[in-house]
Amino acid sequence: MSEPAAALHGVAQRFGRKVVLRDVDLELAPGTIVGLIGANGAGKTTLFAILAGLLQPDAGERRLFGRAADEVDADARARLAYVAHQTQLYGGLSARENLALFADLRRAAGLTTRPADEVLLQLGLPAEALARPVSTFSRGMAQRVALARALAASPELLLLDEPFTALDAGGRAQLASVLEGERRRGAAVLLSSHDLDALVELCDRIVLLERGVLDRSAAHDGDRAAFRRRAAALWQGRPQDPPRDPLHPLLHPQDPAAPGPAA
Amino acid sequence: MRLLRQAALLLRSELRQELRDFELVLTAGFFTVVLLAMFYLSFASLQQRAHLGAIPGLMWLTIAFVGVLTLTRVFDREREADTLRALLAAPVDRLAIYVAKAAMTLAVLMICCAVLVPGLWLIFPAGAAFAAAPGSTALLALLGCAGYVAIGTLFAAGLATGAGKNTLLFVILYPLTTPVLMYALVTTRALLDGDPALPSYLGQMAALDVILFAAACLLFETVLVGAAGPRRSSSSARRARPSGQVPRDMSREPAP
Numbered sequence: 320m321s322e323p324a325a326a327l328h329g330v331a332q333r334f335g336r337k338v339v340l341r342d343v344d345l346e347l348a349p350g351t352i353v354g355l356i357g358a359n360g361a362g363k364t365t366l367f368a369i370l371a372g373l374l375q376p377d378a379g380e381r382r383l384f385g386r387a388a389d390e391v392d393a394d395a396r397a398r399l400a401y402v403a404h405q406t407q408l409y410g411g412l413s414a415r416e417n418l419a420l421f422a423d424l425r426r427a428a429g430l431t432t433r434p435a436d437e438v439l440l441q442l443g444l445p446a447e448a449l450a451r452p453v454s455t456f457s458r459g460m461a462q463r464v465a466l467a468r469a470l471a472a473s474p475e476l477l478l479l480d481e482p483f484t485a486l487d488a489g490g491r492a493q494l495a496s497v498l499e500g501e502r503r504r505g506a507a508v509l510l511s512s513h514d515l516d517a518l519v520e521l522c523d524r525i526v527l528l529e530r531g532v533l534d535r536s537a538a539h540d541g542d543r544a545a546f547r548r549r550a551a552a553l554w555q556g557r558p559q560d561p562p563r564d565p566l567h568p569l570l571h572p573q574d575p576a577a578p579g580p581a582a
Numbered sequence: 583m584r585l586l587r588q589a590a591l592l593l594r595s596e597l598r599q600e601l602r603d604f605e606l607v608l609t610a611g612f613f614t615v616v617l618l619a620m621f622y623l624s625f626a627s628l629q630q631r632a633h634l635g636a637i638p639g640l641m642w643l644t645i646a647f648v649g650v651l652t653l654t655r656v657f658d659r660e661r662e663a664d665t666l667r668a669l670l671a672a673p674v675d676r677l678a679i680y681v682a683k684a685a686m687t688l689a690v691l692m693i694c695c696a697v698l699v700p701g702l703w704l705i706f707p708a709g710a711a712f713a714a715a716p717g718s719t720a721l722l723a724l725l726g727c728a729g730y731v732a733i734g735t736l737f738a739a740g741l742a743t744g745a746g747k748n749t750l751l752f753v754i755l756y757p758l759t760t761p762v763l764m765y766a767l768v769t770t771r772a773l774l775d776g777d778p779a780l781p782s783y784l785g786q787m788a789a790l791d792v793i794l795f796a797a798a799c800l801l802f803e804t805v806l807v808g809a810a811g812p813r814r815s816s817s818s819a820r821r822a823r824p825s826g827q828v829p830r831d832m833s834r835e836p837a838p
Contacts, residue, residue: 371671372671373670373807375807393673396671399671400671401668401671403667403668405663406663407663407664407667407668408663408665408668409595409599410663411598411602411603411659412595420592420595421668421672423591424588424672425672425673427584427587427588427591428584428588428673430673
């Protein structure tokens, strides 16, 4: 069995008194797409930040491409791509200039990159828009440019935080097709979304992150209808918030069963 | 070489954005002119011997204010679009980010000095010493601004990854840059006085700048993303787990 592209073992993260992730275990195997669902504030973005090397976990182990990654060095970052919830594009530069900057930065590091125009066409961005400043783009168009920047790197690990946001139906279909291609290429993909139907169509496994805890999942066993039912049950069967005693977290800070502060 | 190439690419991107709207240069330039006008109105009537004492303080006070203004705007561009995190997640040498930002800030401050120093000379006749020693004046401005930028860029970058931290930059930056500014102030007075020890002062400023840049380079990545190191293992990580085994027993939800 090949090593997972990414693995988290017992990862925990807190910001001050707020516990955002608790004892998270996750493996992302090459050639698979894993969907991550969770309510707002469940800790999804924090999880992505840890995998992308933007945050050092407070506890636990992070492994990337078969090696322990106490720090995510440039070699590991060369093999992964992260598309955050924000598009992270320079508004004063055109789409082409934004893509060229990151492509040139990769080439300066001795890495190859696909022609960005080719990826943008796959994602349905019209060619005449490439020369316009990104600040003039709609959210959906900017999202496509951000996705193209990630895909042009042909990453082995692709991290997508709500990539379907602001994409129209055509854009979603194009992105789904592109991600299918990434899976066939052998990339490991982790994407989060509130669109359970899109995840069921695309993913091999869906995991639920609830109040920083990732311990329930549904796997696709070939029967899409059954997978859809299990995914729906996964979402609907989330533990309801118990009545909150505001003093409980202060009196019992080490209680793992304590309802943590809203993340 | 990768570091220099990537720093050059990032700096080129900064300059390209700046040449489209001149936001940094216009802000710094106008602020400098306004301060010069206020200095003229406030101090021009002082006796000439008081000018010698006032010029160094006014010069480096202006640099301090323009510097924090420039650093705030340089990193506000990154904060508004969260592009700094895109650079941190990319295979970019993180020092290249520091070098590019520091170079951009230094360039703006030098442009500010190109307005400030002649302006001080016009306002205060004692400032003629700047014209009499243009090489020393340019070197003084460069070394003083470089030391300021070395510290300022480090902390501005660290605060840029959080929201609403501009006020902290003002609080943190002024105490930390005081030694550099004081050194620059004393050296400026030495230049105006025609002190024969001026080369020694300039050499000490250069040495200070080297130390500050080296320290900033060592600290930059830690300031941005935090330190890696031995950390507490959580309960499941302490359990021995062979590689390849699914770490948690993920059971399927029964179909309704």
